[in-house]
Amino acid sequence: MPLLAMFRKFVPIAVLAALAAAALPAMAPSPAGAQQVERGPSGLPLPRFVSLKAGRVNMRVGPGTDYAVEWLYLREGLPMEVIQEYDSWRRVRDAEGAEGWIHSALLSGRRTGLVAPWLKDRQASVPLHARPDEGARRIAEVEPGALGQVESCDGTWCRMRFASLEGWMSQSLIWGVYPGETVED
Known part of the structure; x- marks a missing residue:
């Protein structure tokens, strides 16, 4: 095969390979734990x-x-x-x-949140704790569907305000924050 014909045949492949290699860093997976937003x-x-x-x-x-x-x-x-x-x-x-x-x-x-609206028709209440700990003192029992101000969340617990009461609630019981989401004051 003449050199010019070989050059025409492999140049497009070489160009595509070079372009693909240049794009690899942009297509590389993000670091562990990082998510594309x-x-x-x-x-x-x-x-x-x-x-x-x-x-x-x-x-x-x-x-x-x-x-x-x-x-x-x-x-x-x-x-x-x-x-x-x-x-x-x-x-x-x-x-x-x-x-x-x-x-x-x-x-x-x-940021606001509704307390466990999925429990609204049941006779249930959700504890508001003094600290972000299941064993911490309970400040109040909050009705499902109650609307509160989200002060902050650490991914597991949220500091919530209901009128004059402020305390910590399990993040999994609040509609208005995502599981694992952090919210800064």
Whole structure:
């Protein structure tokens, strides 16, 4: 085979091999424990938790005021999970799984949480502890579905505020924070 024909045959392969080798660092797995965070057009992570900024908020079936109102929320501070962004609209999910669109001006970055809403119909209560420890003194028993302010979380425990009471609650019992998520004061 003439040298020029061999060159034409192997150059594309060599170029592809060089491009693939250059791309390897970008495609390498992230360090152990690190996770890739998806970001929406706003630059903020998706999904993420936010709360309602107002005491009267419409959830619509689409991203715009021309879309029908599916739900009307009447509780300021209610946590919502942002799962998608479109322009100034956020597709959200509530604690019961209802999804729809809310204008970003009606959402706040303030972190709140509902205490074990999945236990709401049962006769149960959730302990609020003095320290982040199952054996710590119980400050109060909190009803499932109670709304509290998330002060901080360490991945296992969250410091919560309910009116004038502040204490620690197992993070697994709060809808409004992700398992293992840390939240800074």
